[in-house]
Amino acid sequence: MDKKLRIGVIGAGRIGKLHSNNLVNRVPNAELVAISDVYEPAAKELAEKLNVPNYYADYKKIIDDKSIDAVFICSSTDTHSPISIEAAMAGKHIFCEKPIDHDLDKIKKVLEVVKEAGVKYQVGFNRRFDRNFSHVRDVVKSGGIGDVQIVKVTSRDPEAPPLSYVKVSGGIFVDMTIHDFDMVRYLSGSEVTQVSAVGACLVNPEIAEAGDVDTCIITLKFANGALGVIDNSRQAVYGYDQRIEVFGSKGCITADNEVANNTVHYTAEGVYKEKPLWFFLERYNEAFIQEECDFVESCLCDKPTKVGAFDGLQPVLIAIAAKKSCELGGVPVNVGE
């Protein structure tokens, strides 16, 4: 393909850097032409490092640039929905980091505007593009395990985020489990109708003081009758623990963690394997690239994105229900109530 997608990245923080770097170095049909950040030196530094021609403090310069086809919204969460709306109205395709918003009405407004504008919209649920998880989904979809009956997700971070972040994150369900809520929808091919969640603060008591839990188990019911369970911890000392399993009437399929290498070392003391890759930047590196390639292809070839705006809404609905259930001590809560 000769045509390239001209892209502006909004937000030059950790995730903005990741996307910018990949768009320049790893996504063949992407052309990163501008980077903005409210803190202009960050935009400048990143643009210079990657030889990107333009950088701004004001993202509106990207929105107003008619030569730009698409934006990556990597700014702070509270700006996701307003920038999504502005970009859609300017006719730009949109890749938006998760979550679209914490406010359901704002998300719904985004869905509406995006639909009217007819632009592509993709939410940054990168895990769907992991080679293991996408293979599991393919096998499930093709009937390889028959009817889905149980979906299991193990999802544990290697270390808790700073307390300052915990306080503004919206809580573990909105901030962390939201990825798992997306994953169970993806794996089951069905909507979550009810959740019950129990939580505890076992990692760091200050998280409890901040009104959150750091360890939780969430049980789910799906529209197709299947059941699901997610277990989360903010701190797995051995690394990022990301495993899934789908069980059905004709079998079961599991996906394991990724490791730096597959060697096994035998000594008089024991037998050692590598630990799981440390965190999401390592584990999902290729998945990020894949989601970017997919988005670019969707825009250039006018195909639906694999994670649309509706997929951005549902996990937030589930997260809100889970949070409520956890606060009620585990009482089941219907999603969308």
Place this chain on the structure above:
Amino acid sequence: MDKKLRIGVIGAGRIGKLHSNNLVNRVPNAELVAISDVYEPAAKELAEKLNVPNYYADYKKIIDDKSIDAVFICSSTDTHSPISIEAAMAGKHIFCEKPIDHDLDKIKKVLEVVKEAGVKYQVGFNRRFDRNFSHVRDVVKSGGIGDVQIVKVTSRDPEAPPLSYVKVSGGIFVDMTIHDFDMVRYLSGSEVTQVSAVGACLVNPEIAEAGDVDTCIITLKFANGALGVIDNSRQAVYGYDQRIEVFGSKGCITADNEVANNTVHYTAEGVYKEKPLWFFLERYNEAFIQEECDFVESCLCDKPTKVGAFDGLQPVLIAIAAKKSCELGGVPVNVGE
């Protein structure tokens, strides 16, 4: 050790045959001297096959035989508690298949009588003696994963029992999950304080008609603050799926299924490993022998049994709470309420 424990087996059904066979062939210090069964030909056939000198229709002949040191109660569930009481009052050590009873008062009565009589009492929670699970427990107990935070049990039978059995079994929580309730107590070293259970009938609609579920997920809270989760299915078409995982502040330990052999077969079509062993007779064969050896040793050496009468009571309490929670659609229920 020269002394042998003289044993009578009460009940010559499937599990009675298993114990009798092991006691004769695999437990060095056991001497099986009598077998009883309400259907005398079954007792006779088994006794003759194993060269056991005595067989009876009436188990009371075993109770009354002063030369017998211990009994294995393998008769129908409703007889477990009355025979336990009679045997204890006759001064016999008791190995009782699970559950002691479905009726809490009857179980408590057994505990009381056993305590007064000062006899050994062991409940047939054989999985504690599985080489993988007992190693997990050892590692957890020795602090190998720090403080326990999450306990996970996957427990799926290869095929559903006959409907006739389902109807009298007391339901999946009492009949099947009870083993898992014992396992989470064993692994965590803590008591379950609250459960919530969701269930569905996905394997066989007739099970629903019989008032039961065949697929369920149970979330647990422990006295020490940890959380737990069990998932059950009555039918895993690939075999008996029995895995556990304990996660804590310093790590995680998992135990996998057992297989008939560890070969890996590579062909142009794919790479194949063995399926899990088919069912409990295959998977827990060595665990049964180990629990029998342990019981015999406890009796001969006057040591506490590893699974006492109290351990027979607790899982029933949890099962009752789980059943109630499931009937209420997943509302959390305190154990012992």
Place this chain on the structure above:
Amino acid sequence: MDKKLRIGVIGAGRIGKLHSNNLVNRVPNAELVAISDVYEPAAKELAEKLNVPNYYADYKKIIDDKSIDAVFICSSTDTHSPISIEAAMAGKHIFCEKPIDHDLDKIKKVLEVVKEAGVKYQVGFNRRFDRNFSHVRDVVKSGGIGDVQIVKVTSRDPEAPPLSYVKVSGGIFVDMTIHDFDMVRYLSGSEVTQVSAVGACLVNPEIAEAGDVDTCIITLKFANGALGVIDNSRQAVYGYDQRIEVFGSKGCITADNEVANNTVHYTAEGVYKEKPLWFFLERYNEAFIQEECDFVESCLCDKPTKVGAFDGLQPVLIAIAAKKSCELGGVPVNVGE
């Protein structure tokens, strides 16, 4: 089956104890009736421990006992062939520990006498009865990997034997590799026609002084055109390393070591699995029982043994060729030259 095979065990050393113990406790249709050892107290002690009614210093008392159906020859290697001949002439079935002899003429004489006498003869190549290796053989035999092209055996002991033993063992090829020579014949279903062996003394220089090597690699050619390779070490500090692989026109099949349990332990320091089982008593425990059961069944049901006298001869021929090749620095030597 009601009939039992009445057995006498000749030799109450390590392997005699192992067989005696299994025959009493694990082999249903075996009846161990006598044990002999040139050092009578050893025979007495073992007989009393196992409640075996007779013990002798002189094995001829076993040979002369007309009520005895079969003997297990577990005495020193130099006595294997003469006792085999005497036992065969007395009409007894024979289980003989490997090797039958170091002297080819003596082995051939045994084959001759056994054939004339029409008794069963089984050589103690226990590894054929290992659940993993026998499954590999089954898959190969049934065409699961097509035509056999490469056979690989890794075989490493956890620790070198005492020097005193090395000096009289006949050397690593006769003493240790002989099991692997049997294994490659078993796996390939073909005879070894040529070997070349290179060796080194890397574990303990005193082994070199004793005229032996402790590390070696043996390349083999088979009558069916396949190639093979064995690697040996007298000392794998992580335990008994026993793995095999058969590669062919339609695939490949591998068998791995056995472990005490299949748990995986994740910590901040690393991920640990169990080491291979320490040595042959642990690793091949069930294989020993299986070979004994098979021998007893062969005798009672008049079926050919799975490892006959000819199978005792061939590995010795290969070992002699390997030793010669190694002494010549790796020059290929035809088997049976």
Place this chain on the structure above:
Amino acid sequence: MDKKLRIGVIGAGRIGKLHSNNLVNRVPNAELVAISDVYEPAAKELAEKLNVPNYYADYKKIIDDKSIDAVFICSSTDTHSPISIEAAMAGKHIFCEKPIDHDLDKIKKVLEVVKEAGVKYQVGFNRRFDRNFSHVRDVVKSGGIGDVQIVKVTSRDPEAPPLSYVKVSGGIFVDMTIHDFDMVRYLSGSEVTQVSAVGACLVNPEIAEAGDVDTCIITLKFANGALGVIDNSRQAVYGYDQRIEVFGSKGCITADNEVANNTVHYTAEGVYKEKPLWFFLERYNEAFIQEECDFVESCLCDKPTKVGAFDGLQPVLIAIAAKKSCELGGVPVNVGE
């Protein structure tokens, strides 16, 4: 780093395309400025696809371009040594695909000229840069298995090359095993002093007619006393089989094949894993990128390359000895004889 290495690629065949593509898309400090191929349209097509500014039929235009810092020699084997010499004399750093030449004198001439010219020289032994193999080397080098005693390489291609290629390839040892000869040097950290090789034609009889073998086992002796073994097949129907193992006085370390994903699929029929990645383009994709990055860094930062010209010579010497040994039926041959 701001400075980029200006590179010309000589040869636009399969491997030239691979390197060109990586240099443009995956190697940050590389700037591909010219491509040549004796068949000019191939150079043109590749250059246009990758936006490379210059293409030529005559590689001398690259040699003569003073703005070019380094060349990748990806042309036919017979041109490797003369172009190496010309490029070195022109002061260019050189990345040369293996083998440098089949003629030892020509290789030695290259070594000499390169040394005089003081340019960097790297041979394309990409497997050293595989994440698994390089980790094995790191563990071995750091003493993790003590003194090296046995090195094992399994190396099997998924399908035999065309007969036309076999006829000019120089034979399996020079064409295919050469990678494994490099690997054993790399893993052991020692030179091979003696080899013996046995071969057979089991895959395709036409390969025998062409004077080559398609299946072989090579035994090696190292200067440090260790032993080694390589087994090769031209056709593993399940995919590219590339595994290594290093065994030593303090342990053992193994590296396994790479797979497309780590899922495990359980059904009533069996348990399935992914097959090994199909061939070198898939398996060693990241290793190729890594070797290119390393070369570029060596040139830009004036550091020694990780696989120098001497490393290009040694495997050829071993291959020649192996070929001779195989022709002699397995007689050991000294390397460099």
